[in-house]
Amino acid sequence: MPPPGVQEIEHSNRLIEFLIGEIERQKGVIPFNEYMHHVLYRPGLGYYSAGKIKFGKAGDFVTAPEISDLFGRTLANQFESFYRQGCATNILEFGAGSGRLCAQLISHLPETKSYYIIELSADLRQRQQAYLQRQLEQEIVDRITWLDELPVDYNGIVFGNEVLDAMPVHVVTKLQQWHELGVGFDGERFHWRRYSDTGHAVTAMQAIEGELGSLPEGYCTELNLNYKPWLRALQASTQQVVVVMIDYGYEQAQYYHPERCDGTLICHYRHRMHADPLVYPGLQDITAFVDFDAFATAAVESGFEIGGFSTQGAFLLSNGILEEAEQPGSQDDTMTRLDIAQQIKTLTLPAEMGEKFKVMCLQKNLSLEFPALASVR
Ligand SMILES: C[S@@+](CC[C@H](N)C(=O)[O-])C[C@H]1O[C@@H](n2cnc3c(N)ncnc32)[C@H](O)[C@@H]1O
DSSP states (O other), X not given: OOOOOHHXXXXXXXXXXXXXXXXXXXXTOEEHHHHHHHHHHSTTTSTTTSSOOOBSTTSSBOOHHHHOHHHHHHHHHHHHHHHHTTOOSEEEEEOOTTSHHHHHHHHHOTTOOEEEEEOSOHHHHHHHHHHHHHHSOHHHHTTEEEESSOOSSEEEEEEEESOGGGSOXXXXXXXXXXXXXXXXXOSSSEEEEEEESSHHHHHHHHHHHHHHOOOOTTOEEEEOTTHHHHHHHHHHTEEEEEEEEXXXXXXXXXXXXXXXXXXXXXXXXXXXXXXXXXXXXXXXXXXXXXXXXXXXHHHXXXXXXXXXXXXXHHHHHHTTHHHHHTSTTSOOSHHXXXXXXXXXXXXXXXXXXXXXXXXXEEEESOOOOOGGGTTTO
């Protein structure tokens, strides 16, 4: 892995000091979800909250809207269909990243009255504001509002691309019985420590194992216990909405497959992927795949109806990504044509993002049709 620069090391050291203090305060161990929350979102120190460039070639990883504006244009076709079917013409985006997807969507959906962004990171919020100011006409920028909390009685589209995978997870391991793991400090580095033999994560994992069948000794995996509180809060602050969440993930039987014995936690540092979240605190992204069955169950329990579920590849093809690429001006020269062909492959092919990424739609107090999502289940 490329070594961090002097400034990066200084930054990470400040976060390390804070984490050591937290670990001491909590008698030697903090739960992993708390560690992940701090290293990603601690104001001024966490990976997403500090000034590092995260997205694109100069950053650590690339998301779909950074790969191609065809992603946003095709998603806009789906949103257009929601508008035509009676959904209010507002968009609420969670975790807007660089702001690129917002620009892509609002430019292709001129009928959008208000575009709201909820962004945990103050640094990203500033970057989004600067980017959108540069990219869009003032009349369009004036329709974008950053919110500090959920709106009241919101109507319209709610969506997030790669937001669920960025939520802090609990880590559990099976050593005769299930234990939740936490993070300690041995004087030199952070290390895994047993945190709890009871608690929500252990109970939730026992229930999953009870449902799916016994998992092998030594199995280590993670659980995202944020879906339910997040969806409940969304339910309480909305009236008529369609929710579109796009992310990499599995259905539960695949997620907790006996052979996936090391879980799905992945770290990104300067376009290198590895599985050790305890190194480079604050300098690397940490994510976990989404358990779409758990998300769907939490949605139904929170009062949403499942509108549909599909792979990203099928979703983009059904919403006309190929036709979008044929639009006049899209492919003026041979190099552009080759670039666009490559972008479409990356977004849709099963071996690239096409099958790993899924799209789940929920709705509340609407009766929308989801033909682009009917294909999987
Ligand atoms: C992997 S990035 C994806 C960014 C962007 N959506 C994209 O596709 O390029 C995750 C984003 O989600 C944000 N985030 C994570 N949890 C969030 C939450 N609970 N509410 C709002 N934003 C959140 C992060 O700050 C970051 O902007």
